[in-house]
Amino acid sequence: MAKPKKTPRPKAVTPKGFRDYFGAEVTHRNEMLARIAEVYHRYGFDPLETSGVETVEALGKFLPDVDRPNEGVFAWEEDSDWLALRYDLTAPLARVAAQYRDTLPSPYRRYAMGPVWRNEKPGPGRFRQFYQCDADTVGAPSVAADAEICAMLSDTLEAVGIPRGDYVIRVNNRKVLNGVLEVAGLSGDDKDAERGIVLRAIDKLDRLGVEGVRALLGEGRKDESGDFTKGAGLDDTSAEVIVGFMDAKRDDGATTVARLRELVGDSQIGVAGCDELELIADLLAAQGYGPDRIVIDPSVVRGLGYYTGPVFEAELTFEVTDEKGRPRNFGSVAGGGRYDDLVKRFTGQEVPATGVSIGVDRLLAALHAKGRLDTKASGPVIVTVMDKARMADYQNMVAELRQAGIRAEVYLGNPKNFGNQLKYADKRDSPIAVIAGGDEFDRDVVQIKDLILGAEIAKDATAEEWKDRPQQVEVPRTEMLARIRQMLEDQS
Amino acid sequence: MAKPKKTPRPKAVTPKGFRDYFGAEVTHRNEMLARIAEVYHRYGFDPLETSGVETVEALGKFLPDVDRPNEGVFAWEEDSDWLALRYDLTAPLARVAAQYRDTLPSPYRRYAMGPVWRNEKPGPGRFRQFYQCDADTVGAPSVAADAEICAMLSDTLEAVGIPRGDYVIRVNNRKVLNGVLEVAGLSGDDKDAERGIVLRAIDKLDRLGVEGVRALLGEGRKDESGDFTKGAGLDDTSAEVIVGFMDAKRDDGATTVARLRELVGDSQIGVAGCDELELIADLLAAQGYGPDRIVIDPSVVRGLGYYTGPVFEAELTFEVTDEKGRPRNFGSVAGGGRYDDLVKRFTGQEVPATGVSIGVDRLLAALHAKGRLDTKASGPVIVTVMDKARMADYQNMVAELRQAGIRAEVYLGNPKNFGNQLKYADKRDSPIAVIAGGDEFDRDVVQIKDLILGAEIAKDATAEEWKDRPQQVEVPRTEMLARIRQMLEDQS
Numbered sequence: 010m011a012k013p014k015k016t017p018r019p020k021a022v023t024p025k026g027f028r029d030y031f032g033a034e035v036t037h038r039n040e041m042l043a044r045i046a047e048v049y050h051r052y053g054f055d056p057l058e059t060s061g062v063e064t065v066e067a068l069g070k071f072l073p074d075v076d077r078p079n080e081g082v083f084a085w086e087e088d089s090d091w092l093a094l095r096y097d098l099t100a101p102l103a104r105v106a107a108q109y110r111d112t113l114p115s116p117y118r119r120y121a122m123g124p125v126w127r128n129e130k131p132g133p134g135r136f137r138q139f140y141q142c143d144a145d146t147v148g149a150p151s152v153a154a155d156a157e158i159c160a161m162l163s164d165t166l167e168a169v170g171i172p173r174g175d176y177v178i179r180v181n182n183r184k185v186l187n188g189v190l191e192v193a194g195l196s197g198d199d200k201d202a203e204r205g206i207v208l209r210a211i212d213k214l215d216r217l218g219v220e221g222v223r224a225l226l227g228e229g230r231k232d233e234s235g236d237f238t239k240g241a242g243l244d245d246t247s248a249e250v251i252v253g254f255m256d257a258k259r260d261d262g263a264t265t266v267a268r269l270r271e272l273v274g275d276s277q278i279g280v281a282g283c284d285e286l287e288l289i290a291d292l293l294a295a296q297g298y299g300p301d302r303i304v305i306d307p308s309v310v311r312g313l314g315y316y317t318g319p320v321f322e323a324e325l326t327f328e329v330t331d332e333k334g335r336p337r338n339f340g341s342v343a344g345g346g347r348y349d350d351l352v353k354r355f356t357g358q359e360v361p362a363t364g365v366s367i368g369v370d371r372l373l374a375a376l377h378a379k380g381r382l383d384t385k386a387s388g389p390v391i392v393t394v395m396d397k398a399r400m401a402d403y404q405n406m407v408a409e410l411r412q413a414g415i416r417a418e419v420y421l422g423n424p425k426n427f428g429n430q431l432k433y434a435d436k437r438d439s440p441i442a443v444i445a446g447g448d449e450f451d452r453d454v455v456q457i458k459d460l461i462l463g464a465e466i467a468k469d470a471t472a473e474e475w476k477d478r479p480q481q482v483e484v485p486r487t488e489m490l491a492r493i494r495q496m497l498e499d500q501s
Numbered sequence: 502m503a504k505p506k507k508t509p510r511p512k513a514v515t516p517k518g519f520r521d522y523f524g525a526e527v528t529h530r531n532e533m534l535a536r537i538a539e540v541y542h543r544y545g546f547d548p549l550e551t552s553g554v555e556t557v558e559a560l561g562k563f564l565p566d567v568d569r570p571n572e573g574v575f576a577w578e579e580d581s582d583w584l585a586l587r588y589d590l591t592a593p594l595a596r597v598a599a600q601y602r603d604t605l606p607s608p609y610r611r612y613a614m615g616p617v618w619r620n621e622k623p624g625p626g627r628f629r630q631f632y633q634c635d636a637d638t639v640g641a642p643s644v645a646a647d648a649e650i651c652a653m654l655s656d657t658l659e660a661v662g663i664p665r666g667d668y669v670i671r672v673n674n675r676k677v678l679n680g681v682l683e684v685a686g687l688s689g690d691d692k693d694a695e696r697g698i699v700l701r702a703i704d705k706l707d708r709l710g711v712e713g714v715r716a717l718l719g720e721g722r723k724d725e726s727g728d729f730t731k732g733a734g735l736d737d738t739s740a741e742v743i744v745g746f747m748d749a750k751r752d753d754g755a756t757t758v759a760r761l762r763e764l765v766g767d768s769q770i771g772v773a774g775c776d777e778l779e780l781i782a783d784l785l786a787a788q789g790y791g792p793d794r795i796v797i798d799p800s801v802v803r804g805l806g807y808y809t810g811p812v813f814e815a816e817l818t819f820e821v822t823d824e825k826g827r828p829r830n831f832g833s834v835a836g837g838g839r840y841d842d843l844v845k846r847f848t849g850q851e852v853p854a855t856g857v858s859i860g861v862d863r864l865l866a867a868l869h870a871k872g873r874l875d876t877k878a879s880g881p882v883i884v885t886v887m888d889k890a891r892m893a894d895y896q897n898m899v900a901e902l903r904q905a906g907i908r909a910e911v912y913l914g915n916p917k918n919f920g921n922q923l924k925y926a927d928k929r930d931s932p933i934a935v936i937a938g939g940d941e942f943d944r945d946v947v948q949i950k951d952l953i954l955g956a957e958i959a960k961d962a963t964a965e966e967w968k969d970r971p972q973q974v975e976v977p978r979t980e981m982l983a984r985i986r987q988m989l990e991d992q993s
Contacts, residue, residue: 060616153892
């Protein structure tokens with residue numbers, strides 16, 4: 010008889026572009042989210058948690074920062090509907106603001122934190138699931154709402170451990186750009202293509218430099234490979250207005266806005282944009298947020314195609330070393346702005362909205378790069394097992410420690426090889442091991458081994474200062490808790 | 502010229518079977534998760550967070566508690582692979598334990614909390630995304646690991662606000678059932694179908710009662726509609742052994758185990774199961790967990806088909822009123838057990854594992870039903886806007902409050918109608934409103950309105966005790982913070 014064919018074993022792999030988070034990676038993120046939530050709460054924002062799944066219809070062709078709308082989501086068909094994983098937290102907010110518009114307070118101030126999914130080609134350091142952490146105000150037409158978001162972003166960065174001076178929040182305004190485009194002769198309905206070229210060109214300022222952008226504003230640009238990108242066809246005077254906009258930042262906000270007023274001339278929308286920037290700067294100054302934290306900076310160009318009014322971006326200004334060992338600025342960790350047509354898709358009514366999104370994983374990477382995450386060992390006290398028949402006694406020890414708030418566990422693997430138990434304690438970053446065998450139980454004592462000290466001694470065996478701290482002590486069973494408590498205190 | 506056809510507006514609806522969580526619903530859950538994590542941490546478990554997406558291959562045909570395996574997941578094709586949303590936190594743990602088996606500590610003790618997705622027909626109160634909160638020990642053969650999980654579950658329930666006496670954790674053992682099946686003549690490979698019928702029958706004990714189960718153990722049972730379900734065909738003596746098993750619970754653990762020993766007779770696996778139950782009871786007693794918290798109870802039948810050793814279930818014992826106004830026991834909020842073939846699918850090696858899963862949403866519903874969730878108003882202090890030109894001054898007030906740790910915001914809607922501002926404050930559960938117009942600014946004072954007291958007075962205008970606490974006071978601007986702090990203290 011032929012043997013039945015075996016089904017091959019499944020592969021135990023994380024799907025491509027996804028990753029697993031272990032131990033401190035999880036707690037560090039949770040602590041950061043809790044700190045951010047604390048600030049958002051203090052500013053009067055309420056939490057909202059929508060599910061990971063939305064109808065494709067509600068999500069819409071709406072992916073920001075992506076040239077090909079409606080790509081980039083994980084979607085599947087159900088009956089005649091399509092469902093998809095949310096790609097950000099803004100699209101679900103738009104759906105909620107429309108769906109509950111009769112019952113939600115107005116303005117509606119909400120924060121949301123959680124994973125979002127992007128169906129993109131995975132790459133090094135690019136994941137298809139990541140955390141976002143947003144706060145938005147829906148229904149507030151005043152730029153006071155935008156100023157407040159900037160102040161809150163500043164407080165948030167400091168609350169999670171980025172000290173003042175290590176970050177800057179830059180504020181720009183899409184309306185000023187519109188004014189500049191008008192002055193450059195690109196305001197008509199027939200100039201849509203040219204405006205697109207200009208937006209994409211200034212988006213490439215970082216990469217191409219001013220000259221590269223200038224070429225794209227004019228006839229076009231041939232790149233290193235010889236490929237030619239058609240330009241917006243502006244004459245030199247008009248191109249200079251655009252370049253002047255990107256380069257308008259001065260030492261203080263008032264001078265910057267004055268420069269922008271020169272550039273936008275009589276353009277109504279341009280003047281409105283300058284007025285808004287000025288008001289934001291005034292409101293922030295009234296709350297004590299000066300240019301050491303928040304600056305007017307027209308070179309913030311990310312998201313200008315998406316937002317309709319003020320735009321802001323938080324950048325970390327310290328240097329880190331990249332994967333090739335070169336120093337570079339850490340860069341952007343949060344961004345946001347005003348988008349007044351968010352809810353309109355659903356209701357037809359324009360509702361003013363403004364908000365910010367923090368890239369939690371990038372912010373964690375920044376703190377990690379600066380060594381600002383607490384990596385102190387916080388492993389459990391390990392009660393080792395010398396005699397399996399004494400399991401109840403070992404469990405009694407950990408119960409006593411746990412009730413006193415001390416993290417502790419009994420070694421629950423095969424206890425035969427004692428070396429394995431100490432290796433396990435080492436792998437768990439255990440601060441202390443408790444050892445008790447037949448002899449100890451007879452005499453009603455336990456051995457307490459300081460594993461941190463043990464590791465120190467292993468590194469530097471001559472250290473004089475350790476002499477008074479014996480690495481292993483024997484204490485009566487009744488004094489175990491007190492002695493362990495003392496040892497943990499000494500270690501920290 | 503024909504008008505271009507308009508695309509219809511998208512519908513703003515939560516997808517069927519999903520829901521949105523607002524405000525306190527989110528914070529209550531987060532607080533509960535944090536409290537559970539604190540207990541899990543103290544017991545030596547480390548967090549693990551896998552992504553929501555797994556390969557269908559890794560998930561396997563493994564859905565527990567579902568008759569039709571491989572149904573019930575949300576899945577989609579990607580290139581030649583299939584991806585799916587996780588349906589629980591155990592399948593990803595199996596994948597991780599296999600994938601990282603060379604680097605993880607062994608035993609691997611991990612906890613995980615997060616949403617899982619089930620592609621089921623939505624029904625009232627049944628959602629397709631919900632939270633699970635699991636702790637598992639992988640690689641610990643000793644039932645000390647099971648006992649520990651039960652103790653931890655008990656501590657966890659008390660930590661989240663279920664007092665002792667309001668819950669019970671029942672412990673059973675699949676091996677005892679196997680012994681009973683052996684005695685009943687159902688141990689052979691050819692009795693697989695009959696064993697399935699018995700397992701499904703005892704699973705229906707709650708619904709059918711002992712007589713219904715007895716019928717299914719014998720020839721079969723005709724239900725009220727006249728449909729006939731074929732039985733396991735046991736004779737009366739054998740059926741009595743099974744019924745005896747379900748009914749074996751006695752006043753104390755020792756007597757229960759003695760009764761089970763009678764039932765399993767010489768069955769080797771049955772005796773092993775009884776030994777395990779006895780050891781679990783001993784270990785728990787050594788840690789002080791008596792039958793007021795954890796009991797040996799063979800009527801725990803849920804999951805017996807899935808688990809391979811000890812099985813446990815936490816039940817809330819207080820009564821709640823169901824949607825039809827009838828009192829009923831709240832029922833199960835957590836369950837778990839030992840499943841020794843979890844990792845084998847991937848590696849071929851049997852790895853002992855045991856764990857527990859808490860139904861966070863059900864536990865929240867229980868606390869809600871008992872009125873044990875903190876529903877005290879924690880809305881922000883609202884600084885109202887009497888004069889739009891004074892926005893910087895209003896922002897300055899909230900900045901001062903926030904820096905003092907007080908939740909506060911300026912009203913950012915259209916300030917024209919002052920009544921709307923107070924309605925907004927009411928909707929936000931605001932404790933205090935600050936009011937300042939031209940007159941107040943001239944005299945450098947603010948009006949502070951106690952909205953909680955206002956609501957009390959509105960309810961009971963004659964209340965004598967409120968006389969000394971004026972509902973609205975005028976204070977110098979410099980005393981605003983101190984007065985608000987005092988008022989918030991008086992309110993709480």
